[in-house]
Amino acid sequence: xxxxxxxxxxxxxxxxxxxxxxxxxxxxxxxxxxxxxxxxxxxxxxxxxxxxxxxxxxxxxxxxxxxxxxxxxxxxxxxxxxxxxxxxxxxxxxxxxxxxxxxxxxxxxxxxxxxxxxxxxxxxxxxxxxxxxxxxxxxxxxxxxxxxxxxxxxxxxxxxxxxxxxxxxxxxxxxxxxxxxxxxxxxxxxxxxxxxxxxxxxxxxxxxxxxxxxxxxxxxxxxxxxxxxxxxxxxxxxxxxxxxxxxxxxxxxxxxxxxxxxxxxxxxxxxxxxxxxxxxxxxxxxxxxxxxxxxxxxxxxxxxxxxxxxxxxxxxxxxxxxxxxxxxxxxxxxxxxxxxxxxxxxxxxxxxxxxxxxxxxxxx
Amino acid sequence: xxxxxxxxxxxxxxxxxxxxxxxxxxxxxxxxxxxxxxxxxxxxxxxxxxxxxxxxxxxxxxxxxxxxxxxxxxxxxxxxxxxxxxxxxxxxxxxxxxxxxxxxxxxxxxxxxxxxxxxxxxxxxxxxxxxxxxxxxxxxxxxxxxxx
Numbered sequence: 117x118x119x120x121x122x123x124x125x126x127x128x129x130x131x132x133x134x135x136x137x138x139x140x141x142x143x144x145x146x147x148x149x150x151x152x153x154x155x156x157x158x159x160x161x162x163x164x165x166x167x168x169x170x171x172x173x174x175x176x177x178x179x180x181x182x183x184x185x186x187x188x189x190x191x192x193x194x195x196x197x198x199x200x201x202x203x204x205x206x207x208x209x210x211x212x213x214x215x216x217x218x219x220x221x222x223x224x225x226x227x228x229x230x231x232x233x234x235x236x237x238x239x240x241x242x243x244x245x246x247x248x249x250x251x252x253x254x255x256x257x258x259x260x261x262x263x264x265x266x267x268x269x270x271x272x273x274x275x276x277x278x279x280x281x282x283x284x285x286x287x288x289x290x291x292x293x294x295x296x297x298x299x300x301x302x303x304x305x306x307x308x309x310x311x312x313x314x315x316x317x318x319x320x321x322x323x324x325x326x327x328x329x330x331x332x333x334x335x336x337x338x339x340x341x342x343x344x345x346x347x348x349x350x351x352x353x354x355x356x357x358x359x360x361x362x363x364x365x366x367x368x369x370x371x372x373x374x375x376x377x378x379x380x381x382x383x384x385x386x387x388x389x390x391x392x393x394x395x396x397x398x399x400x401x402x403x404x405x406x407x408x409x410x411x412x413x414x415x416x417x418x419x420x421x422x423x424x425x426x427x428x429x430x431x432x433x434x435x436x437x438x439x440x441x442x443x444x445x446x447x448x449x450x451x452x453x454x455x456x457x458x459x460x461x462x463x464x465x466x467x468x469x470x471x472x473x474x475x476x477x478x479x480x
Numbered sequence: 481x482x483x484x485x486x487x488x489x490x491x492x493x494x495x496x497x498x499x500x501x502x503x504x505x506x507x508x509x510x511x512x513x514x515x516x517x518x519x520x521x522x523x524x525x526x527x528x529x530x531x532x533x534x535x536x537x538x539x540x541x542x543x544x545x546x547x548x549x550x551x552x553x554x555x556x557x558x559x560x561x562x563x564x565x566x567x568x569x570x571x572x573x574x575x576x577x578x579x580x581x582x583x584x585x586x587x588x589x590x591x592x593x594x595x596x597x598x599x600x601x602x603x604x605x606x607x608x609x610x611x612x613x614x615x616x617x618x619x620x621x622x623x624x625x626x627x628x
Binding site: 150152450 | 522523524545548549550552622623624
C-alpha cells in the first residue's frame with residue numbers, strides 16, 4: 117500500500133466552528149474553489165459561489181420544505197440544504213480562494229439563516245469579502261433579523277443585490293409552509309416589508325425574490341407574483357421544489373415537468389417580450405391551460421424557445437450581465453432532466469424540452 | 481485539528497486504465513472496484529444500480545450506473561464475463577465507495593470468459609505507480625481535485 121500525499125485540508129468533527137469565522141459553502145462552490153474534489157456530469161464553466169452562515173443551533177425557522185428546518189431530524193451541521201452537503205471552511209480561506217480564482221468567479225452570495233447573530237456576521241463577512249475581491253456580491257437575507265437601517269449598512273459595506281427567499285408565493289401557502297409550523301414561524305408581511313425596503317434602498321432590478329414552484333400554489337398565484345414584481349422592477353427568480361429527505365415535505369412530489377417548463381417559458385415571455393396578462397388562460401382551479409398567441413407573436417415564442425434561455429437557471433448576474441449564479445443540480449438529481457440549465461441547453465436538450473412543454477396543446 | 485487527506489493506492493492490484501477500476505482475480509473470478517482517485521474526484525455517491533447477477537457482459541459493456549451529488553455515469557466492464565455477484569451493501573450505502581473503495585466499497589465480481597483480456601490491465605508496482613501519477617496529473621489539470 118502506497119500513500120500518495122493529497123493536499124486537502126479538512127475540518128474534523130472535534131473542531132466545529134461557527135460564523136463569522138467559518139462558513140459553509142455549497143458542494144459546487146467547494147469544487148469550483150478547489151477546496152473539494154469533484155466534477156459535474158457535463159462540463160461547463162462555473163463561478164457562482166454560495167456561502168451559508170453556520171451556527172451551533174442552526175436556523176431558527178422551521179419551514180416545511182427546507183433542509184435546514186429546525187425540526188428536521190439531525191444536527192444542523194449534518195443537514196443537507198437543497199439536497200447536497202455544504203462543507204464547512206474557514207471564512208478567510210474561502211475568501212483567499214475566491215481571490216485566487218477571481219477570473220473564474222461570476223457572482224458571490226452570502227445566505228443568511230434566521231438567527232440572532234446573522235445580521236452582524238453577514239456584515240462582517242461582507243466587509244471581509246469586499247476588501248479582498250471585486251466579484252459582485254449578493255445577500256440572500258433573513259427578513260426577521262433586518263430593518264431599513266441594516267439593509268443600508270449592508271449596501272454601504274459593498275453588497276450590490278438583495279435576494280429574499282419568499283419561496284411560497286401566496287399568503288395562504290406561505291402561512292401553511294412557513295408560519296403555521298411547529299417552531300419558528302415567519303411572517304408574510306415582514307417578508308414583504310423587507311422586499312419593498314430593499315427595493316427602495318438598492319434600486320431597480322437590484323432586488324430579487326425567490327419563488328418556488330411546487331409548494332401548493334396555483335399557476336395563477338405564480339404568474340400573478342411575476343407581474344407584481346416586474347411592475348416594481350424587482351426580479352422574480354424561479355426555483356423548482358425538490359423534496360429534501362426527512363423534511364416535512366420529504367415525500368411530496370416535485371411539480372410535473374410540463375407545468376414547470378410552461379411556467380419557465382411564460383415567465384421569460386413576460387420578462388423579455390412583455391406578454392400581457394390577459395393572454396394567459398387559466399381554468400377555475402387556477403391552472404394555466406393555454407397561451408393566446410396571435411400568429412405574428414408565435415415567432416417570438418419559437419425564438420425564445422430555440423434560444424434555450426428560458427430554461428436556464430434564474431440567478432443574480434455576473435459583471436457581464438449573464439446569469440452568474442447557476443446552482444448546478446440544485447433542483448434535480450444528475451439522473452433527472454435538468455430543471456434549470458446552468459449552461460445554454462444544446463440541441464438534444466431542446467428536443468427534450470419541446471417534448472416536455474407539449475407546446476402544441478398549450479398555444480391557442 | 482486540521483489534517484492532510486491522503487489517497488491510498490494499492491499497488492498489488494491490477495488496474496483497468498479505461499475506467500480506473502481496480503481488479504483482483506481469484507479462481508477465474510475478478511472482483512472489481514473503483515480506484516480511489518475516481519471516487520475522490522467524483523464526489524459523494526448517492527445511488528448505485530447494477531446489472532443483474534447472471535448477466536453476460538461483453539468487454540466494454542456497462543455493468544453499473546453510479547450517481548454522485550453532481551455527476552452520473554456508467555462504468556464499462558474491462559473484460560467479458562458473467563456477473564456473479566454485486567455488492568448489495570453499496571446499493572444500500574453508496575458512500576462506502578468513497579470511504580472504503582478497496583474494501584467494503586467493492587462493486588462486482590465477474591467470472592472471466594476471456595482471461596486474456598486481463599492483459600489490457602496495468603500491473604506491477606512500478607507500472608501502477610507511474611500510471612497513477614499520470615492520472616493524478618490529468619485529473620488535477622482538469623480541475624477535478626482539491627488543491628492546497
